[in-house]
Amino acid sequence: MDNNFFDKPSSNQPSDGSRRSFMKQAGGIVGLAMAPPFVAQAERLTAFSKTVAGVSPMQLKVNGTVRTIQAEPRVTLLDALREHLHLTGTKKGCDHGQCGACTVHVNGRRIVSCLTLAIMNQGKEITTIEGLARGSELHPLQEAFIKHDAFQCGYCTSGQIMSGVACVQEGHATTDNQCREWMSGNICRCGAYPNILAAVREVAGQQAKG
Amino acid sequence: MTDFSAFEPSKGGVVGQPVNRVDGHAKVTGQAQYAAEYALPNLTYAALKTSSIAKGRIKSIDPAAALREPGVLAVFTHENLPKMAQTPNTLAGKYAIYGMHMAFMPLTGNEIFYSAQPVAVVVADTFERATQAAALVQVTYEQARPVASYQSANAEVFDPNGQGYVFDLKKVVRGNPQASLAASAVQVKATYVHPINHHNPMEPGATIAHWEAPDRVTVYDSTQAVAMSQSSLATILGLPQEQVRVVTKFIGGGFGCKFNLWPHTVLATLAAKAVGRPVKLVLTRQQMFTSLGHREDQEQTITLGATKEGKLTTLIHEKTSTTSPWDIFAEPNGAILNWLYACPNYQSSHRVARANVMTSTYMRAPGESPGSVAIECGLDELAAKLNLDPLEIRLRNYANLDPGTGQPWSSKGLKECYARGAELFGWGKRNLQPGVTRDGRLLVGWGMATASYPVRPAQGRARVRLYADGHALVQTSATDLGTGTYTVITQVAADALGLPMANVRFELGDSTLPTAPASGSSVAAATVSSSVYLAIQDVWQRLTALAVRDSQSPLFKALPADVVREQDQLVLRTNPSKREKFSALLQRQGLADIEGVGNSKSGEGYEADQIAFDNKPGTKQTKRSMYSFGVHFCEVKVDPDLGTVHVTRWVSVMDGGRILNTKTARSQIIGGSIMGIGAALMEGTNRDEQYARYTNADLAGYHVPINADIPDMQVEFIDGHDPYVNAMGVKGIGEVAMVGTVAAVANAVYHATGKRVRSFPIVPSKVLGSDAV
Numbered sequence: 001m002d003n004n005f006f007d008k009p010s011s012n013q014p015s016d017g018s019r020r021s022f023m024k025q026a027g028g029i030v031g032l033a034m035a036p037p038f039v040a041q042a043e044r045l046t047a048f049s050k051t052v053a054g055v056s057p058m059q060l061k062v063n064g065t066v067r068t069i070q071a072e073p074r075v076t077l078l079d080a081l082r083e084h085l086h087l088t089g090t091k092k093g094c095d096h097g098q099c100g101a102c103t104v105h106v107n108g109r110r111i112v113s114c115l116t117l118a119i120m121n122q123g124k125e126i127t128t129i130e131g132l133a134r135g136s137e138l139h140p141l142q143e144a145f146i147k148h149d150a151f152q153c154g155y156c157t158s159g160q161i162m163s164g165v166a167c168v169q170e171g172h173a174t175t176d177n178q179c180r181e182w183m184s185g186n187i188c189r190c191g192a193y194p195n196i197l198a199a200v201r202e203v204a205g206q207q208a209k210g
Numbered sequence: 211m212t213d214f215s216a217f218e219p220s221k222g223g224v225v226g227q228p229v230n231r232v233d234g235h236a237k238v239t240g241q242a243q244y245a246a247e248y249a250l251p252n253l254t255y256a257a258l259k260t261s262s263i264a265k266g267r268i269k270s271i272d273p274a275a276a277l278r279e280p281g282v283l284a285v286f287t288h289e290n291l292p293k294m295a296q297t298p299n300t301l302a303g304k305y306a307i308y309g310m311h312m313a314f315m316p317l318t319g320n321e322i323f324y325s326a327q328p329v330a331v332v333v334a335d336t337f338e339r340a341t342q343a344a345a346l347v348q349v350t351y352e353q354a355r356p357v358a359s360y361q362s363a364n365a366e367v368f369d370p371n372g373q374g375y376v377f378d379l380k381k382v383v384r385g386n387p388q389a390s391l392a393a394s395a396v397q398v399k400a401t402y403v404h405p406i407n408h409h410n411p412m413e414p415g416a417t418i419a420h421w422e423a424p425d426r427v428t429v430y431d432s433t434q435a436v437a438m439s440q441s442s443l444a445t446i447l448g449l450p451q452e453q454v455r456v457v458t459k460f461i462g463g464g465f466g467c468k469f470n471l472w473p474h475t476v477l478a479t480l481a482a483k484a485v486g487r488p489v490k491l492v493l494t495r496q497q498m499f500t501s502l503g504h505r506e507d508q509e510q511t512i513t514l515g516a517t518k519e520g521k522l523t524t525l526i527h528e529k530t531s532t533t534s535p536w537d538i539f540a541e542p543n544g545a546i547l548n549w550l551y552a553c554p555n556y557q558s559s560h561r562v563a564r565a566n567v568m569t570s571t572y573m574r575a576p577g578e579s580p581g582s583v584a585i586e587c588g589l590d591e592l593a594a595k596l597n598l599d600p601l602e603i604r605l606r607n608y609a610n611l612d613p614g615t616g617q618p619w620s621s622k623g624l625k626e627c628y629a630r631g632a633e634l635f636g637w638g639k640r641n642l643q644p645g646v647t648r649d650g651r652l653l654v655g656w657g658m659a660t661a662s663y664p665v666r667p668a669q670g671r672a673r674v675r676l677y678a679d680g681h682a683l684v685q686t687s688a689t690d691l692g693t694g695t696y697t698v699i700t701q702v703a704a705d706a707l708g709l710p711m712a713n714v715r716f717e718l719g720d721s722t723l724p725t726a727p728a729s730g731s732s733v734a735a736a737t738v739s740s741s742v743y744l745a746i747q748d749v750w751q752r753l754t755a756l757a758v759r760d761s762q763s764p765l766f767k768a769l770p771a772d773v774v775r776e777q778d779q780l781v782l783r784t785n786p787s788k789r790e791k792f793s794a795l796l797q798r799q800g801l802a803d804i805e806g807v808g809n810s811k812s813g814e815g816y817e818a819d820q821i822a823f824d825n826k827p828g829t830k831q832t833k834r835s836m837y838s839f840g841v842h843f844c845e846v847k848v849d850p851d852l853g854t855v856h857v858t859r860w861v862s863v864m865d866g867g868r869i870l871n872t873k874t875a876r877s878q879i880i881g882g883s884i885m886g887i888g889a890a891l892m893e894g895t896n897r898d899e900q901y902a903r904y905t906n907a908d909l910a911g912y913h914v915p916i917n918a919d920i921p922d923m924q925v926e927f928i929d930g931h932d933p934y935v936n937a938m939g940v941k942g943i944g945e946v947a948m949v950g951t952v953a954a955v956a957n958a959v960y961h962a963t964g965k966r967v968r969s970f971p972i973v974p975s976k977v978l979g980s981d982a983v
Contacts, residue, residue, distance in 0.1 A: 074338055083337060088247035089240015091462070093412045094495040098909035101412055129240035138238065146234035149877045153692030154237030155412040155462025161238060177918075184916040187909060189412050189463050190692050191884030192877060193920040 058119050062087065063131025073119045078102045080118035081128060089129035089158045093187070100186030103159035103166075104128050110166035112185075129158035132165065140206060141165050144199035152190035160186045164200040173204035217743050217868075217938045220777075223705040228873035232711065233460075233696045242460040245432040246416035246492045253418070254283060256481050256491040257340035258474065259330035259347045260500065261322045264566040264902035265356035268320040268329060268349060276343040281335040283485045285347060288329070291317045292480045295448025299536075309435065309442030311470035311503060312569040313375075313536040317477065322351065323535045324566050325903040326500035331477050333485050356902035359507050360532045360563035367530060367563040370538045374560070377542040377577070384548070384614065385555035391524040394515030398592045402512075402583050403969040405894030407505040408498070409573055410914060413462020415493040415502050417475045419482035427483070428455040431475050434464045435728030437687045440721035442471045443479060458719040464691045465885070466572035467502035469730045474501050499895060499907035503571025506531045508580065510543050512588040515555075520596050520603045522553035527584055533562045534569040541570075543581035546949070548614040549835065550585055550662055551607035556614075566902045572730065574885055575945040578663050579952065586659035586953030587968075590960065599642060600658055600957065601632060612835035620934035621941070623865030624660070624839040627928055631658070631863040634924055635843040645964030652847040655962025659950035661864070665836035665935045665942060667813035668733035670726035672741035674703065676749050677803045678796035680778070682707055684716045684745075688726035688738045693944055694874030695734055701870060702739045702938065706746040708777035716742075724807065732838070732942030735870060736812040740937040744808030750775050752804055753792050762798055764788040812936035834934050838946040840864035842883060844954040848962040853974030855959055857887050860923040867941030868931035876925045879947045883923060886951020888915045892971050 059068050060077075062085060069084040078095070081087045081104070090113060093101030097115040104113045105127040132139045141164050144150070151157040163186045167173045172182035179200055180193075188196065219225055236242040261268075273285035286292075297315040298304040304313045316328040330347045334340035357365050372380040391397065418430040427447070433439045436456040444451040461468065474491055482489035493501050508531035515524030527544040544558025573579070593603040608625065611618055632638065640656045641647050647654040672686040684703045690696045696716055704711040717723065726741065727733050754773045757765040757780055765773055765782055772783050780795070782788035796804060811819050813836055845859035862879050869875045892913040896905045906912050931939025952970065959977065960966050967976045 072336070072338055075336075079337055082247075086249045087240070088243070091244075091412070092492070093414070094909050096495065096908060096910070098495070099412065129238075133239060138235075142238040145238045146230050149231065149234075149873050151234075151237055151692070152694075152874075152877055152881060153412065153461060153463040154233070154242050155244065157237050158240050176922075180918045180920070184918040187412065187914060187916060189410055189465070189885075189914060190877075191881035191915065191920070193884065193915070193917045194880060194923050195877065197917060 059122055060085070060118060060126060061124065062126045063128060071118060073117060075118050076114050077104070077116045077118045077121050077126070078113040081113060087128050087130050091155050091158055093156065099156070100163060101156050101159040103162040103186065105162060105166060110163050129161060132161065139165065141199060141203045144202050148195045148199040148202070149192070150195040150199040151192050156186060156188045160188065160196055164196070164203070167200060168204045168207055173200050176201060179204070216933060217706070220705050224701045224711060225705045225870055226868070226872065227701070229697065229701060229711070229871060231694060231697045231874065232700050232716070233690070244413055244416070244460045244462055245430045245458060246418060246490055248418050248430050250418065250420055250488040252487045254333050254335055254485060254487045254489050255337040255340040256331050256333050256478055256489050257344040258328045258497060259332065259344040259349070260326040260497065261329050261351070263322055263351045263353045264325035266322050266351050266353040268322065269352050270350045271329065272348040273330065275346040275348060276332055279334070279339060279343040279346060281339040282343045283333045283335065284481065285343070286317065286331040286481055286484065288317045288319055292484050294446050294480070296445050307442045307445045309438035309471045311571050312472070312534065315476065316473050324500065324568050325901065326497065328473065328477065331481050333481050333489055356566035357564065358897050358899045358902040359565050360530050362565065362899060365563040365565060367561050369559070369561050374538045374540060376539060379538065379540055379542065379560040381557070381559040382544065382548065383557045387524050387526050387555040387557040390555040391513060391515040391526065394523045395518045396516045396592065396595060397514065398588060398595060399511065399513045400588055400591055400968060401509055402587060403509040404507060404580055405896065405970065406507045407573060407889055407893050408895050408912060409465040409467035409502070410498060410909065410912065411463030411465055411467065414495060414498050415468065415472065415474055416491070417478040418488055418490045419479040420488040421483050425449060426453045427479060428457060429475065429479055430457045432461050432468055433458050433471070434461065434468045434689055434691060434730050435470070436689060436719060436721045437725045438728050439471045439475070443476070446476055447479065456721040458689050461689055461691050464729070465574045466576065466730060469572055469728055472502050495909060496907050499904050500568060503569060504895065505573035506533065506540060506570035508540070510580065510584045512584040514588050514592050516592055518596070520592065520598050520606050522551055522607050524555045525553050525585070527558045528561070530561045530563070532565045532567060532570070534567055535564055537569040538562055539569050539571070541580060542577040543584060546578045546581040546662060547585050549609070549612050549837065550660060552609040552613050553607065574882065574948045575663055578945065578949045582659065582661070582949045583953045583956070586950055587956050590657070590953070590957040591966065594644070597642065599640070601628060601637060604628070604660060615835055617833050617835045620834040620836040621865070621867065621930065621932040622837070622839055623928035623930055624841070627839060627841045627863040627865055630926060630928070631841045631843050631861050634863070634926065635859070635861040637843060644961045647962070649847060651850065653850055653962040655846050655848065655958040655960065656843070657954045657957030657959070657961055658841060658843045659953035659957060661840040661842060661946050661950035663732060663838050663942070663946035663949055665736065665813045665838065666731040666733050667815055668727040668737045669809060669811045670737040670741045671724035671807060671809045672726070672738065672745040673724045673805060673807050674742065674745040674749055675803050675805045676707060676792065678793050678801065680709060680793055681713045682709060682715070684714060684742055685723040686718055686726040686738055686741060687721050687723040688718045688734055689729045690718060691729050693729065693734065693878055694871055695729070695738060697874055698735055698870035699738055699742055703742050703746060706743050708775065708779070732945040733812060736936050736938065736940040736942050737810055739870060739940055740810035740812060741808045743937050744810050745806045746808070748806030748808055749804055750780070752806060753795060754780060756799055757790060757795055760795065760799065763795060764790050810937055816936050817934050836932070836935050836941065838864070838866045838941040838943060840946055842950050842954040844958045846955065846958040846962055848959060848977060853977035855891055855972060855977060857919070857955060858921050860921060862923070863926045863928065864943060864946065865928040865930065866943035866946065867935060868939040869927045870940065872927060875927065875943055878944050879925045880923050882944070882947020883951045884915050884920055886948050887919065887955055890952040890955035890970060890972060892973070894971050
């Protein structure tokens with residue numbers, strides 16, 4: 001992988017019609033559109049890694065443990081978790097931020113891990129489904145999912161639970177309809193929605209009571 | 211031990227109870243391992259390059275640029291793909307590889323038949339490198355004008371005349387439909403149009419192929435059918451079946467698209483052999499639209515003839531749909547019309563047109579689901595014409611015998627379903643007049659529809675090992691798509707062994723285990739539970755044989771026929787004080803464990819087996835028609851200005867025979883109903899007419915229901931079991947869950963608005979538009 005992803009906007013034009021040239025150009029366009037956050041991002045990155053070209057070491061703090069992987073800068077956080085750290089609880093359903101199966105927490109906020117690069121998440125607190133339980137004690141929402149049968153095949157479940165935990169914390173699970181809306185970034189093709197709602201609302205109720 | 215015939219629930223037993231899923235903990239902690247999640251050493255990654263045209267020929271294909279990329283191990287095209295012992299491209303090959311649905315294997319030639327057809331497989335050391343290199347494979351094409359669908363101007367629609375694959379698509383005629391229609395007092399004719407639907411399970415198709423020796427391979431695959439995949443792969447690879455192992459411990463949904471073996475699994479397996487390392491191939495969501503089939507685009511015309519009282523005299527069904535260049539496949543929509551209502555005259559026929567599309571396949575209740583739209587919306591239209599209540603017209607046409615065969619039903623609790631559903635929903639308060647009920651400015655509509663699905667014949671085997679320490683291992687090659695197989699089978703085994711569920715481990719999803727049928731057509735719970743039950747009866751028979759020969763046993767010299775089981779003990783029926791725990795017997799015998807096997811039949815064939823087994827003189831088999839039944843009630847609210855439709859209430863009451871677990875069963879009914887709400891209101895894959903290429907092939911463009919679309923849903927089951935279907939009395943519920951759901955929504959929209967939208971999905975533009983009547 002070339003290192004043009006973080007280049008300043010340039011007038012590079014594709015010369016040979018190859019995918020690589022397109023990526024260079026796209027990198028330029030993205031750079032233009034998102035210049036301020038990307039510059040800030042790049043500055044943060046340099047604190048951990050002097051170079052972002054080719055296979056590089058990067059450190060990810062996942063579920064409280066810092067782990068080093070060797071990966072290209074284009075590796076998404078999702079693929080870093082699944083393919084490099086073998087934390088396969090986080091699922092890939094679409095790779096385009098359309099389904100929510102890959103939802104994790106980064107610094108306490110829910111994000112879709114397919115739409116962020118691993119290298120951009122160095123120095124952040126990443127929590128995955130594997131880090132939600134305290135030892136053998138399940139998180140209340142994990143318990144509630146089992147109790148309410150809030151899944152069938154289980155493939156969207158990790159994302160639903162990570163979203164649900166955040167949804168409660170955000171205060172977006174105070175009514176049924178509000179909770180439905182704020183849980184709608186996570187698709188469940190088996191159709192466990194009423195049960196997911198019941199589980200999230202139950203935990204929201206418990207936490208409201210303290 | 212007395213002869214067994216059928217399962218009897220035990221006092222305090224767990225069968226039928228709403229127990230939590232035994233695999234729940236694994237699923238909520240991320241520990242459940244799906245096909246792509248085996249971390250094998252030296253794992254490599256494959257990516258597909260797919261065609262940018264729908265019809266034509268590859269003029270040139272150049273892997274050079276891809277091969278120059280770092281980490282790339284190989285690029286396979288039709289010019290260098292390792293040879294297969296058999297392909298489905300010929301008729302003989304297709305029948306030899308019976309588990310492969312599509313009679314075409316990509317990369318076997320330079321011809322392009324459909325858009326996004328695989329043309330190259332790239333293998334690299336990382337996912338990113340494989341993906342990028344696939345984009346660098348240079349392909350030039352000679353393009354021809356494709357056919358997009360049966361609706362296209364250049365499509366040739368024809369009568370398959372019984373030549374259909376899987377479903378023969380023969381014209382079926384009962385009675386004299388033309389004459390009875392002409393003589394009928396009332397007639398309704400309506401055409402319903404359906405777009406392509408895609409299953410879109412959350413887990414994409416995924417394969418890891420690992421050659422453990424040059425002639426032995428393990429394939430971790432996301433499949434509903436490990437045994438069928440195994441035999442099909444063995445034929446393709448030219449290997450003995452036992453040298454191909456297929457493993458699917460968890461599967462992230464299927465809904466029919468993972469029933470068969472599809473080309474990507476074969477390509478990954480061939481690539482792995484060639485590169486000498488394990489290969490992982492996970493389809494992208496976009497590729498999911500062109501890799502595992504779909505529900506075909508179709509239109510169906512129903513003609514109903516009836517008396518003034520609303521008694522059906524005639525049902526005529528005609529379907530036209532799109533099929534692929536090689537296969538003649540269509541869901542048999544007309545079948546359900548033959549048994550659902552008492553009607554003396556019936557006709558069903560199919561027409562198809564070949565287009566440049568892959569072969570369509572089974573999607574939840576194939577045939578019955580869209581077919582129920584024709585009959586259930588058609589009957590609703592008839593009821594409206596006669597000013598009759600939709601439930602009343604169904605009761606007037608209630609079939610006490612199977613109208614298609616004249617046979618009695620094995621069981622039919624549909625009347626009870628109607629009554630209970632109507633009560634739960636408050637159906638009696640429905641205003642007969644459409645388009646007048648309001649909640650504020652929103653229009654309110656109530657619709658309902660009947661559900662039914664056959665108990666398909668199937669058989670399977672199971673093995674049960676009972677250990678002297680009071681634990682048991684239960685094994686079959688079944689899969690659990692999320693339907694609850696892990697859980698319900700553990701419940702059955704626990705009750706039949708007299709052990710707590712925690713002492714029973716149920717292992718599935720591995721072709722080395724006793725062969726179970728594919729999870730599909732609602733046969734899994736019925737067949738697997740019955741085979742496990744019978745395997746456990748075999749265990750008790752063997753224990754009895756040990757006990758009556760053991761001079762130390764209280765049952766020594768007892769007649770085996772006098773020995774019965776109570777919980778985990780063998781008991782002498784004539785003197786119940788004589789009893790022994792199996793663990794004591796095994797320990798005294800010096801046996802660590804004892805094994806039983808069971809082979810179960812479900813559906814047609816079960817009763818014949820039972821009679822042969824009972825061997826009672828004069829017993830004659832009565833042929834019975836075996837179906838699950840149910841009813842769905844739906845309330846919608848429609849915004850008259852925006853045309854948006856929101857489902858606001860839902861009630862389903864089902865008769866699925868014995869329900870093994872009311873909690874997981876309820877989830878299945880909810881899930882099928884939600885898939886129906888999707889098909890009714892939002893789902894459809896669109897194709898560009900000129901290029902025959904999908905224009906919305908992802909989850910942003912193909913809308914499936916989300917949480918905000920779904921109201922609270924009420925589900926109940928008619929309590930019962932069916933003694934004629936299998937040893938457990940289970941009829942199955944996974945497929946019937948979806949039947950009727952699309953119609954229930956469409957009928958509710960009509961009741962809300964007074965407009966019939968006959969083209970699915972019912973999107974706002976159609977609700978507001980003038981094409982509805």
